[in-house]
Amino acid sequence: TQLLEQSPQFLSIQEGENLTVYCNSSSVFSSLQWYRQEPGEGPVLLVTVVTGGEVKKLKRLTFQFGDARKDSSLHITAAQPGDTGLYLCAGVTGGFKTIFGAGTRLFVKA
Amino acid sequence: SAVISQKPSRDICQRGTSLTIQCQVDSQVTMMFWYRQQPGQSLTLIATANQGSEATYESGFVIDKFPISRPNLTFSTLTVSNMSPEDSSIYLCSVLRQGANYGYTFGSGTRLTVV
Numbered sequence: 001t002q003l004l005e006q007s008p009q010f011l012s013i014q015e016g017e018n019l020t021v022y023c024n025s026s027s028v029f030s031s032l033q034w035y036r037q038e039p040g041e042g043p044v045l046l047v048t049v050v051t052g053g054e055v056k057k058l059k060r061l062t063f064q065f066g067d068a069r070k071d072s073s074l075h076i077t078a079a080q081p082g083d084t085g086l087y088l089c090a091g092v093t094g095g096f097k098t099i100f101g102a103g104t105r106l107f108v109k110a
Numbered sequence: 111s112a113v114i115s116q117k118p119s120r121d122i123c124q125r126g127t128s129l130t131i132q133c134q135v136d137s138q139v140t141m142m143f144w145y146r147q148q149p150g151q152s153l154t155l156i157a158t159a160n161q162g163s164e165a166t167y168e169s170g171f172v173i174d175k176f177p178i179s180r181p182n183l184t185f186s187t188l189t190v191s192n193m194s195p196e197d198s199s200i201y202l203c204s205v206l207r208q209g210a211n212y213g214y215t216f217g218s219g220t221r222l223t224v225v
Contacts, residue, residue, distance in 0.1 A: 042216030100153040
């Protein structure tokens with residue numbers, strides 16, 4: 001069974017702090033997606049990374065795909081209360097199946 | 111990207127009853143996907159709904175429990191039948207995004223509580 005492990009499961013930080021969320025697997029993925037989900041809403045796609053070693057930036061968010069395409073990280077600089085939410089990673093296998101991690105719940109205190 | 115309207119947004123249901131969830135997409139799509147999101151767990155694909163054919167169910171999910179309709183290219187329903195408290199969850203419909211940023215667009219979800 002292919003699994004995506006996300007860590008930490010829960011993170012509570014002060015506004016202005018930096019943080020990194022990790023997404024790890026023993027499987028290789030053809031691409032990996034990051035979503036943010038707010039209460040009462042569905043997940044919203046933030047980014048898709050495709051190439052091993054790829055780095056993408058979205059304002060204060062930096063996404064990296066591992067060289068072996070088995071893991072990924074999301075780094076947030078100077079977190080703001082608006083960053084609060086559930087962050088999900090999802091890997092696409094060679095058979096075009098999408099596997100979701102259980103998510104990291106982030107709470108940013110003002 | 112597509113916009114999905116999902117309803118109801120939440121419901122509290124008695125065990126043994128059924129609930130039908132509706133999803134309307136603002137553009138024609140070949141496939142619609144139904145997911146379940148249980149607290150603290152990853153999103154799990156229930157089935158893929160294709161217009162004009164039977165839905166394809168994932169392991170552990172059966173048509174008698176989760177019948178799906180797909181009458182046209184913009185609409186689908188998922189019914190949760192003969193509900194038990196274990197069916198309490200968030201149910202999400204989704205479609206594949208077009209373009210370079212491969213991924214899914216999701217509806218806002220239906221939070222189901224079975225009592």
